[in-house]
Amino acid sequence: MSREKQQGRREFLKTSAAAAAVTIAPGVMLHTLSADAAPRTEPVTDKVRWGMLIDANKCADGCTECVAACDKENGLDLVDMPEGADPSLWERQRPRWIRQVKLKDNLSGRITNLPMMCQHCEEPPCVDVCPTGASFRRADGIVMVDRHICIGCRYCMMACPYKARSFIHAEVAEKLTHTPRGKGCVESCNFCVQRLDNGESTTACQEACKHQAIVFGDLNDPDSAVSQALKKYPSVQIRADLKLNTGVRYSNI
């Protein structure tokens, strides 16, 4: 066999392996792919829009797995109550990226549970009101706070229809490398951006949900698990009347 021919075969194998990886990517092979993931070196683009579908029917009453996983991943469990603070006030004001919401239909008595976090709107009100540009929407649809320029005015907290943002009231002694946190800044769910930027494709809450109530993925990719699920099941945006085009959708509420 000539040398060129060998080369050709090698190239063919390389490209076909790459193609296989791409077709397998949405859905099943997500975890395997993330094993050899590398940190991102190119800017994010709007080719991807990250989004989520949450099935409220599968979300079990009393389960706190997603909140616990979020707290651990993002170092929220390291934030202690400031000394001398009122415990009930602390419970209401402590930083939380996922809130557990319980809905009760007064007529039928049916109870629905759902996790509520930043909805990653296409037209985010928090970004509209931010006076410094700290609140911004990344090209791939993630709404974030650049804490380097956040002045802690909390306009965004007022503007958010989903009560998704938290404020850090006191200095934080212990923090994680990938989640810096300091007194006087606002923060909220960022779809575990450090995972996505390092080539992973799951969020901590999705991974932790034993009931498979959360599907996460690329809304722009028609073959992704989340797009497929959105196509298959009826879903709603919360406060759809605001026309924010949220990245987080719910079914069965």
Place this chain on the structure above:
Amino acid sequence: MTRKSVIMFLAASIAGLFISLVSAQAGEAVEGTAKADKLEQCVEPTPVMRRNHFEFIQHQRDLTVHEGIRGSKYSLAGCVDCHARKDAAGKAVPVNAEGQFCDGCHDYAAVSLKCFECHRTVPGEK
């Protein structure tokens, strides 16, 4: 007081001083325990780093936060990872602790450092 008892007293007080010195040493950084201590140079030659390190990480922070680029050559996490020393017990000492890598220079140059109000001061948890 006999001569013997004087010697005993002196010996005891010297031993006491030594012990207190040693106990003060615990928790303090041991030289040569940072990764950087074993390297020839940083991500750029030392004079360049001395003059421009803040420029490097200030540009990098915007690229990371807004564009998601985390594989860049310059990063504050990289500074901390490499320059944090360990104490005698093998526990990392914060880079901004008194006399440590960041504080040593910034204190001398009277530059107040804001990075570590939010950022972690010891190498990553993973």
